Amino acid sequence: MHIPFCEEVCPYCDFAVVAGRDQLASRYGQALVAEIRSAEEWGPLEAVNFGGGTPSRMPAGLLERILGELSSRFGLREGAEVSLEANPEDWTLQKAESLAAAGFNRVSLGAQSFDAEVLSYLGRRHTPTQIVGAVAAARQAGFASVNLDLIMGSPSESAASWTETLRMALEANPDHLSTYSLTVEPGTILWRTVRAGASPPDPDRQAECWDEADRECARSGLVRYEVSNAARPGHPCRYNLSVWGQGEYLGFGNGAHSFRDGRRWENLRGLERYLDTVEAGRSPNRRFELIEGWAAETERVLLGIRRRAGVRAGRAGEALWESPRGRELHRAGVIGLHGDRLVVDRPLLTDEVSRAILAIPPPESAGLGNIPVPGG
Amino acid sequence: MASRSLIRNFCIIAHIDHGKSTLADRLLESAGAVSQRDMRDQVLDTMDLERERGITIKAQAVRLDYEASDGRLYVLNLIDTPGHVDFSYEVSRSLAACEGAVLLVDANQGVQAQTVANAYLAVEAGLEIIPVVNKIDLPSAEPERAAEELARVVGGDAADTIFISAKTGEGVDELTERIVEVIPPPAGDEDLPLSALIFDSYYDLYRGVVCYVRVMEGSIAAGERVMFMATGEKRDAAEIGVLTPGSVPMETLAAGEVGYLITGAKEIDRVRVGDTVTSAYRPAAVPLRGYTDPRPMVFAGIFPTDGDEYPRLREALEKLQLNDASLQIAPEFSQALGFGFRCGFLGLLHMEIVRERLEREYDLDLVTTSPSVAYRVTLPGDEPVEVRSPADFPAAGREMVVEEPWIKALVLVPPEHLGAVMEILTSRRGELGPLNYLGTERVELTCRLPLAEVVFDFYDQLKSKTRGFASLDYEADGYQPSDLVKVDLLLNGSAVDAFSAVIHRPRAYAYGREMVTRLKDLIPRQLFDVPIQAAIGSRVISRETIRAKRKDVLAKCYGGDVTRKKKLLARQKEGKRRMKMVGSVEVPSQAFVAALRVRD
Ligand SMILES: Nc1nc2c(ncn2[C@@H]2O[C@H](COP(=O)(O)OP(=O)(O)OP(=O)(O)O)[C@@H](O)[C@H]2O)c(=O)[nH]1
Ligand code: SF4
Ligand SMILES: [Mg+2]
Numbered sequence: 001m002h003i004p005f006c007e008e009v010c011p012y013c014d015f016a017v018v019a020g021r022d023q024l025a026s027r028y029g030q031a032l033v034a035e036i037r038s039a040e041e042w043g044p045l046e047a048v049n050f051g052g053g054t055p056s057r058m059p060a061g062l063l064e065r066i067l068g069e070l071s072s073r074f075g076l077r078e079g080a081e082v083s084l085e086a087n088p089e090d091w092t093l094q095k096a097e098s099l100a101a102a103g104f105n106r107v108s109l110g111a112q113s114f115d116a117e118v119l120s121y122l123g124r125r126h127t128p129t130q131i132v133g134a135v136a137a138a139r140q141a142g143f144a145s146v147n148l149d150l151i152m153g154s155p156s157e158s159a160a161s162w163t164e165t166l167r168m169a170l171e172a173n174p175d176h177l178s179t180y181s182l183t184v185e186p187g188t189i190l191w192r193t194v195r196a197g198a199s200p201p202d203p204d205r206q207a208e209c210w211d212e213a214d215r216e217c218a219r220s221g222l223v224r225y226e227v228s229n230a231a232r233p234g235h236p237c238r239y240n241l242s243v244w245g246q247g248e249y250l251g252f253g254n255g256a257h258s259f260r261d262g263r264r265w266e267n268l269r270g271l272e273r274y275l276d277t278v279e280a281g282r283s284p285n286r287r288f289e290l291i292e293g294w295a296a297e298t299e300r301v302l303l304g305i306r307r308r309a310g311v312r313a314g315r316a317g318e319a320l321w322e323s324p325r326g327r328e329l330h331r332a333g334v335i336g337l338h339g340d341r342l343v344v345d346r347p348l349l350t351d352e353v354s355r356a357i358l359a360i361p362p363p364e365s366a367g368l369g370n371i372p373v374p375g376g
Numbered sequence: 377m378a379s380r381s382l383i384r385n386f387c388i389i390a391h392i393d394h395g396k397s398t399l400a401d402r403l404l405e406s407a408g409a410v411s412q413r414d415m416r417d418q419v420l421d422t423m424d425l426e427r428e429r430g431i432t433i434k435a436q437a438v439r440l441d442y443e444a445s446d447g448r449l450y451v452l453n454l455i456d457t458p459g460h461v462d463f464s465y466e467v468s469r470s471l472a473a474c475e476g477a478v479l480l481v482d483a484n485q486g487v488q489a490q491t492v493a494n495a496y497l498a499v500e501a502g503l504e505i506i507p508v509v510n511k512i513d514l515p516s517a518e519p520e521r522a523a524e525e526l527a528r529v530v531g532g533d534a535a536d537t538i539f540i541s542a543k544t545g546e547g548v549d550e551l552t553e554r555i556v557e558v559i560p561p562p563a564g565d566e567d568l569p570l571s572a573l574i575f576d577s578y579y580d581l582y583r584g585v586v587c588y589v590r591v592m593e594g595s596i597a598a599g600e601r602v603m604f605m606a607t608g609e610k611r612d613a614a615e616i617g618v619l620t621p622g623s624v625p626m627e628t629l630a631a632g633e634v635g636y637l638i639t640g641a642k643e644i645d646r647v648r649v650g651d652t653v654t655s656a657y658r659p660a661a662v663p664l665r666g667y668t669d670p671r672p673m674v675f676a677g678i679f680p681t682d683g684d685e686y687p688r689l690r691e692a693l694e695k696l697q698l699n700d701a702s703l704q705i706a707p708e709f710s711q712a713l714g715f716g717f718r719c720g721f722l723g724l725l726h727m728e729i730v731r732e733r734l735e736r737e738y739d740l741d742l743v744t745t746s747p748s749v750a751y752r753v754t755l756p757g758d759e760p761v762e763v764r765s766p767a768d769f770p771a772a773g774r775e776m777v778v779e780e781p782w783i784k785a786l787v788l789v790p791p792e793h794l795g796a797v798m799e800i801l802t803s804r805r806g807e808l809g810p811l812n813y814l815g816t817e818r819v820e821l822t823c824r825l826p827l828a829e830v831v832f833d834f835y836d837q838l839k840s841k842t843r844g845f846a847s848l849d850y851e852a853d854g855y856q857p858s859d860l861v862k863v864d865l866l867l868n869g870s871a872v873d874a875f876s877a878v879i880h881r882p883r884a885y886a887y888g889r890e891m892v893t894r895l896k897d898l899i900p901r902q903l904f905d906v907p908i909q910a911a912i913g914s915r916v917i918s919r920e921t922i923r924a925k926r927k928d929v930l931a932k933c934y935g936g937d938v939t940r941k942k943k944l945l946a947r948q949k950e951g952k953r954r955m956k957m958v959g960s961v962e963v964p965s966q967a968f969v970a971a972l973r974v975r976d
Contacts, residue, residue, distance in 0.1 A: 181927070181929075183930070203925075203926065203927040203928075204923075204926055204927070206927055207926035207927040210927070227929055243938075257938070257939070259938075264938065264939060266939070287939075289939060299938070299942070302942065302945075303938070328903065328960070329903070332903035332904055332924075334903060347929065348926055348927040348928065348929055349903070349925070349926075349927070349928050349929065350928070350929040351928045351929045351930060351945060351948075352903065352928050354945050355945055355948055355949040358942070358945055358946050358949050359949050
């Protein structure tokens with residue numbers, strides 16, 4: 001569930017978001033409801049994720065209404081993960097309690113850093129203290145799973161600052177910790193400043209940050225289960241796991257993606273166009289793509305190798321293993337074959353592996369691969 | 377057929393950009409040779425590259441009818457020549473077809489190196505020289521000073537100088553009158569056996585080789601059987617004519633005249649520039665004095681970025697050669713770059729032009745190795761061999777004598793920059809010769825120095841250290857023993873042949889250092905540490921390490937992003953295809969281009 005509203009657009013953000021358009025929230029809520037109602041039969045759902053944007057900016061009532069609509073349309077499986085993203089400055093005890101009452105049981109807090117200077121570089125408006133308060137509020141409201149998102153290796157961050165951020169984050173005792181490297185995405189404000197000469201993030205520093213996070217998480221009992229994610233046992237994010245396992249999902253809202261029956265599609269990205277289209281009773285779904293044959297097989301491996309447990313090697317994994325590039329990657333300690341599972345032993349080089357997989361020529365009998373298909 | 381006494385054959389010579397082609401425009405215009413519609417600036421510069429760069433690369437001959445103030449109709453055969461030093465052999469060839477030369481000098485710049493060099497060539501060829509100061513319309517022009525300098529160069533009286541503006545046309549009529557007046561009509565006897573000098577040629581896809589000829593003795597008639605004296609090749613003169621500038625067929629060309637000859641020959645090597653055309657039935661006793669073939673001065677390897685393009689590269693080079701006898705090619709194999717050609721050029725501009733034509737006209741993506749000169753290497757008990765590629769240079773430590781080509785250079789510079797010039801020349805092993813003051817504003821400095829010193833950034837350095845006021849001309853001046861070594865560059869322990877260079881020993885360390893540093897920035901990080909070393913033989917003189925890459929992963933991979941991230945990865949993968957594998961190291965083709973770029 002994509003909620004596109006934010007207080008301000010952060011300099012590094014390339015999501016489909018808008019700032020200063022909160023007045024559209026109720027219209028948007030209507031549109032989501034309409035989109036849910038016209039979606040194909042499905043369910044019951046195993047995981048629901050409200051992402052964005054900043055879902056926590058929305059009035060609790062609106063979020064509750066949408067969640068209600070989802071569960072009445074598709075049904076929620078017993079014990080389903082119902083998660084939302086929140087910014088610490090919006091996350092009051094009152095809001096946490098209403099949302100818990102509405103059925104949310106997991107919150108992912110955009111902490112990013114515990115260093116005020118880094119937070120200001122990242123264009124974030126909360127303080128380190130607010131993060132601690134937000135975690136406490138979530139606990140008090142009874143959220144079963146609390147995640148903290150951190151951004152590492154921004155140019156404004158020293159090694160000591162990252163160490164401190166990690167320490168404080170782990171001290172807050174979250175159930176789940178995501179550590180993302182700051183990346184410079186084309187078109188963002190950060191990208192423009194870097195292009196104008198500001199220093200970009202240093203990948204070596206980020207590698208060090210990552211190593212440290214990996215070590216510290218393990219010491220605190222958080223098990224890394226994906227390149228950037230670690231969780232206490234029983235707390236990995238089910239929604240994400242499903243994506244990496246080539247599971248199916250439906251996305252609602254502007255710019256949301258869906259994957260079902262081997263088809264992937266995307267909603268109109270522009271907020272206004274999305275609203276106009278849905279309000280006119282038309283489908284916002286666009287860019288259908290059929291993922292089958294060799295394309296589906298390589299995608300299975302591409303997604304799967306992000307997990308620590310790796311992926312069943314299968315045809316694509318075996319082809320990689322046999323290829324000259326695969327042998328080099330193995331020699332360099334990047335990949336390993338553990339039983340029938342292909343595992344990336346140096347997760348920070350995952351994209352090297354991904355490119356090598358994409359470079360494997362499709363076998364003759366592998367089908368046609370990715371074909372765009374017309375219409376719904 | 378024009379009466380010989382009414383013919384004037386001359387060329388326009390000058391330093392680069394002093395306005396030769398613009399003057400030709402005015403002369404063509406006043407003769408009504410080009411219609412208003414077809415007229416454009418430097419109309420004789422027809423190649424795309426000539427027009428874009430605003431320079432003349434190939435000499436152009438054109439015939440004009442001119443009614444002089446004495447009421448008679450004269451035939452003017454003019455040849456517009458290039459000014460750049462790389463193409464000075466075009467000037468020499470043109471001079472041999474003329475009795476006179478119009479020597480231009482820019483009123484603003486005054487006498488420059490090629491003004492002097494070309495003036496000497498004209499004097500040696502025994503031509504009547506008309507000194508002309510051009511661009512007098514420029515506000516900064518100093519015509520008197522330029523005239524003084526010019527007079528010193530040609531040894532005449534400044535009062536004889538004609539002042540013109542090729543741009544506005546001012547003074548051009550006076551110049552034409554002077555041409556008619558002082559340039560002698562061609563000598564020659566129409567009754568003698570035919571001898572005609574081929575002073576230029578080009579290849580036409582449909583008509584084969586088109587020769588530009590100056591008839592010296594006798595005459596040639598259309599359809600006549602002719603013989604090329606050097607090759608003995610006999611052919612029919614399928615078409616003869618004159619260029620006005622379009623080709624106009626004629627029945628005959630007689631002694632003194634300039635025109636073209638087409639025999640239908642398709643093989644350019646059968647019909648050589650500098651050869652003498654004579655009658656097959658009544659041949660001349662001796663050929664005319666021809667030309668010495670232009671010798672390439674610099675050599676470089678040209679390789680297609682994509683190995684599959686090799687056949688297309690060969691075809692393209694062969695086609696270019698048809699119109700450019702000075703371009704030499706020989707197949708070459710490089711372990712790093714695959715199959716390509718070692719090419720010989722007249723100079724760096726020539727090299728740049730060839731490369732640009734290949735890339736543009738033939739749509740090839742190329743890697744060009746650093747230019748080098750041809751060394752002469754003698755191993756004990758062996759004959760000397762010419763080494764044109766550093767890859768073929770014997771490894772350090774072997775006993776051998778190495779000689780390198782030297783040049784005689786002429787630098788013209790205002791006295792206030794003389795110090796800077798001398799410093800540059802000495803730092804490049806120059807042996808300074810005597811100074812000669814051309815008036816108070818300009819010094820002429822001669823110097824001998826190794827050609828290799830000029831092949832790299834010399835010209836740019838000269839220009840920047842003298843605020844653009846120095847000009848340079850040079851010619852080959854033999855070989856001389858030298859203390860040269862081959863510097864190899866090793867990636868991950870194995871030498872990359874394309875990066876080897878022959879360097880004067882005292883500079884080897886600095887060169888190695890620079891290349892190692894450059895490569896460190898150009899080669900992307902790999903899965904493992906990659907040492908880069910510069911070495912003389914087995915002695916490493918410089919070293920850097922490209923650290924293994926530690927992180928290469930996209931931050932997030934949410935459901936929504938799968939398609940986009942996949943596309944991004946696929947694009948990056950495509951980028952990898954443009955990598956050359958050097959041992960186990962992936963080197964982007966672009967890195968070769970950048971590492972080998974002449975320093976600037
Ligand atoms: N102001 C002014 N500019 C001139 C005159 N003659 C030529 N130019 C300019 O000088 C530049 C060089 O002129 P060209 O005729 O191409 O010179 P060139 O001697 O043929 O040059 P190369 O063939 O490259 O050696 C052009 O921009 C001309 O427009 C002149 O009399 N006055
Ligand atoms: S709050 Fe999150 S979604 Fe909103 S602009 Fe910042 S990074 Fe993007
Ligand atoms: Mg010209």
